[in-house]
Amino acid sequence: TILATAIGPFLGLLLQTNFGYSFLFASESVLCLIALGLSFMVSHESISFHFSEDSEHISIRDFVEPKAFSIALVIFIVGLSYAAIQAYMSFYTTSINLSIYASYFFLIYAVAILISRPLTGRIVDRHGANWIVIPAAIIEAVGLILLATAHNGLSIVLSAFLIGLG
Numbered sequence: 802t803i804l805a806t807a808i809g810p811f812l813g814l815l816l817q818t819n820f821g822y823s824f825l826f827a828s829e830s831v832l833c834l835i836a837l838g839l840s841f842m843v844s845h846e847s848i849s850f851h852f853s854e855d856s857e858h859i860s861i862r863d864f865v866e867p868k869a870f871s872i873a874l875v876i877f878i879v880g881l882s883y884a885a886i887q888a889y890m891s892f893y894t895t896s897i898n899l900s901i902y903a904s905y906f907f908l909i910y911a912v913a914i915l916i917s918r919p920l921t922g923r924i925v926d927r928h929g930a931n932w933i934v935i936p937a938a939i940i941e942a943v944g945l946i947l948l949a950t951a952h953n954g955l956s957i958v959l960s961a962f963l964i965g966l967g
């Protein structure tokens with residue numbers, strides 16, 4: 802999903818810029834039909850939800866693990882910043898006369914994710930989440946500040962890499 806949210810905007814902006822909105826929406830429709838076809842190949846056993854045997858009623862604890870709330874909240878807040886970037890990158894880069902870099906932002910972001918995620922997973926396994934979450938939040942904040950103050954294409958590309966690392 803992370804790669805899809807990075808590559809999707811890159812391809813979307815690329816298709817929209819070169820072929821227009823009609824082609825973009827037609828392409829998305831075809832992808833949805835392909836996904837629908839592939840969904841019939843998913844085994845229901847692999848995704849079924851099993852409630853605990855000791856309770857007949859569904860409770861919030863069946864869906865939310867209280868111990869994971871703090872890290873989930875951090876990830877949610879970081880996700881909000883990226884969602885805003887996805888929604889407004891094209892408008893922002895156009896307003897600062899750097900629209901050519903909007904689609905490349907998402908490609909560089911995806912590359913940074915591909916580079917960082919295998920390494921960060923091992924670090925979390927060995928040392929715990931704080932070894933990654935705190936530096937990642939700082940790196941992402943620096944990337945967002947760089948993006949907010951961007952005056953050239955290098956700033957856009959570098960911010961994409963930093964945000965992807967974060």
